Amino acid sequence: MIRAEQLTRHFGQVPAVQQLDFHVRKGEVMGLLGPNGAGKSTTMKMLTCFLPPSEGTASIDGITIDEAMAVRRRIGYLPENAPSYVDLDVSTHLQFVGRMHALPSATLQDRMREMAALCGLEGVMGRRIDELSKGYRQRVGLAASMLHDPVCLILDEPTTGLDPNQIVEIRHLIRRLGESKTVLLSSHVLSEVEAVCDRMMIIDQGRLRAIGTAAELAQLAQNGVEVYVRFKQDGERVIERLQRDELDIRPAQEPHAWLIHCADADTALAEQVFYAAVACDAVIVEMRTARTSLEDVFHRITGSAEKET
């Protein structure tokens, strides 16, 4: 449904996206993950024909982005921060978008009713957009992007700035949309992508670093063994001792807790940590083999890219 081939975009001399190759299947929800400035929005802007690529090409539903009008009729796009015409009321804004898609009046009215119901906008259709909360504006953007019943939705950070309840609602909505449409959504919130997407790709510094399901990415990053350990006190001396063995160690979220990674899967890492703690007279409160979370995958993939540069 969405295919990118060697998609590249430079801003002056600065490469924003470099030789991106990926394929999003029909009816799939694909997450586009990456740190800020990774090239997520630029990729989406090229797919929606807002920015032309410097090199390479992409196609939506078999139509290349050179045919901008045909592509734009097939996609629904929610730009970052869901911009809309804030001086208009919701109903007029949706009418404007529908007319731009050349929807006949009767169809437009039906679609507006459907979208208002789907996005929970029935109570605010007559209100000016600048009077609405951020969450409602996001819904207005989503409703506008789906008004012409596109085959493919491209959503740039659809939950940015929403409160936790709104985030859950929008996620449910995207999940429901994913049942009938192809969705490409970008985010730097890993839990969101994990919760909503069938597959995900991680891009960093404009390059595709990994693509697959959450489990496949975890397997990709699970090259070795990892142990989570929490000490009664800070355990700095133990960590110093373990660092001498060239282990990859980073602090975990909890106080006095660490994640220790060894590239060699055959290493008895838990034993090694235990003996190091004994030697340093440190008390271990909790120790377990860590499950590779999406955060770990993200950290390793984007972290290793940083080291390369």
Added chain:
Amino acid sequence: MSAAWTICRKEWRVMLDTPLGYVVATAFLLASGFFFGKNLFLFGEAEMRGYFEVLPMLLLFFVPAMSMRMLADEVHDGSYELLATLPVSTWSIVLGKYLAVGGQVLMLFLATLVYPFSLVMLGDIDAGQIAASYLAALLLVSCYVSVSLYASSLTRRAVIAYVLGFGLLLGVFLLGETIATLPPLWQDWLVLLSPLSHYERMLRGVIGLEDLMLLLAWTAVFLTLCWFQLERRRWQ
């Protein structure tokens, strides 16, 4: 064309929903009324020539005010990304905005038709000359709107767009005003190129093809520049 018309209607709707449109319209009509009434009551002249002579200067202030947010605000608010990813060409966007501002000024001109009708009640008027003057004013407005829209495409700030638009139009205005002070060879060229000199010729009631063409050419050139600027943004 239908996309341009949809954009135009949306802009009219915004104008009706926001105070800026009313403020500008009221100020224009008050200023118009003042300059029309000055000739009529102070000098006792039952004609509109004086009003049309001051109109280019009046429009210098009002047209940039009506055009300033058309593209600058779109880019600033991010709604341009929404607009440009709808199935609409850049030309339709430019044309829609041009029609929107042009239409607003046309509405204001329609309101000023009360002046010639009031003159009919006071005495004989040269209807042909007044009709030619209105046509000249509309063509000059077309030229001013395209210049102001180009200014609006150059920046993300509406206020800067106003200043740029005013500056560019002042240049166009002075092009006409300084002709007499220049060497003869320059004068010939400037008379040919200045929208104001063609406007003034039309005020005499003579509509020449070259006058129409020149004023329309200014419009076409600046709308093309506006299109070029919007396209350039995508490649930057």
